[in-house]
Amino acid sequence: xxxxxxxxxxxxxxxxxxxxxxxxASTAAALGYEVQIxxxxxxxxxLRKKMDLKMSSLGNPGMPMPMPMPVLLQALPGMQSMMxxxxxxxxxxxxxxxxxxxxxxxxxxxxKMIACQMTVDxxxxxxxxxxxxxxxxxxxxxxxxxxxxxxxxxx
Amino acid sequence: xxxxxxxxxxxxxxxxxxxxxxxxxLSEMDSNQVLQITATDPxxxxxxxxxxxxxxNELLESSEDSGKYVFLIKKS
Numbered sequence: 001x002x003x004x005x006x007x008x009x010x011x012x013x014x015x016x017x018x019x020x021x022x023x024x025a026s027t028a029a030a031l032g033y034e035v036q037i038x039x040x041x042x043x044x045x046x047l048r049k050k051m052d053l054k055m056s057s058l059g060n061p062g063m064p065m066p067m068p069m070p071v072l073l074q075a076l077p078g079m080q081s082m083m084x085x086x087x088x089x090x091x092x093x094x095x096x097x098x099x100x101x102x103x104x105x106x107x108x109x110x111x112k113m114i115a116c117q118m119t120v121d122x123x124x125x126x127x128x129x130x131x132x133x134x135x136x137x138x139x140x141x142x143x144x145x146x147x148x149x150x151x152x153x154x155x
Numbered sequence: 156x157x158x159x160x161x162x163x164x165x166x167x168x169x170x171x172x173x174x175x176x177x178x179x180x181l182s183e184m185d186s187n188q189v190l191q192i193t194a195t196d197p198x199x200x201x202x203x204x205x206x207x208x209x210x211x212n213e214l215l216e217s218s219e220d221s222g223k224y225v226f227l228i229k230k231s
Binding site (some may be wrong): 023026027030031032094095096097105 | 167168169170171172174175178195196207209210
């Protein structure tokens with residue numbers, strides 16, 4: 001069986017949106033795929049040593065709420081932290097893996113992660129904030145792998 | 156109950172953990188050995204079929220007993 005390839009662009013930096021790239025990457029690796037995740041803009045949060053990602057319901061009317069809540073209330077100080085705590089609690093009770101666990105599994109399975117150099121510079125991230133073993137590159141770097149991939153996802 | 160060489164308890168775990176744990180267990184086993192997996196995630200039924208098909212490991216058995224799903228996978 002020749003190795004298939006999965007290329008993912010991760011652009012989101014909220015707790016919920018960090019899941020799809022890591023779930024798909026780790027599963028694909030388990031199925032024998034060679035996987036690369038190119039992290040750009042807010043997706044760079046996925047590469048920080050301390051991921052500390054938050055939930056936000058703002059601009060997301062599709063998010064199920066325990067009770068109906070006006071948007072203005074959702075914007076109050078402390079709401080984001082509260083929703084983050086509630087979501088983490090719920091995930092734990094349902095046996096959903098933590099992001100740190102999924103990322104470790106990706107690293108273990110040799111999923112290659114690339115930080116977009118332009119956005120690292122744009123947001124003035126220090127590379128020491130990121131996990132070890134990642135690469136830095138630009139769009140051309142992404143296409144080198146993506147151009148030969150069997151599946152390419154923008155998340 | 157069929158014979159198996161190794162057992163994996165994936166109860167309480169949700170997608171994709173049962174698959175990832177199974178993959179890890181299989182990688183520590185020899186060819187033709189059988190892994191038994193117990194899971195509670197209903198999605199794992201289809202997932203283990205797909206996993207077997209794509210990795211070439213054979214799904215010998217897939218059964219359900221009062222909310223528990225049991226799979227037997229033979230390593231290729």
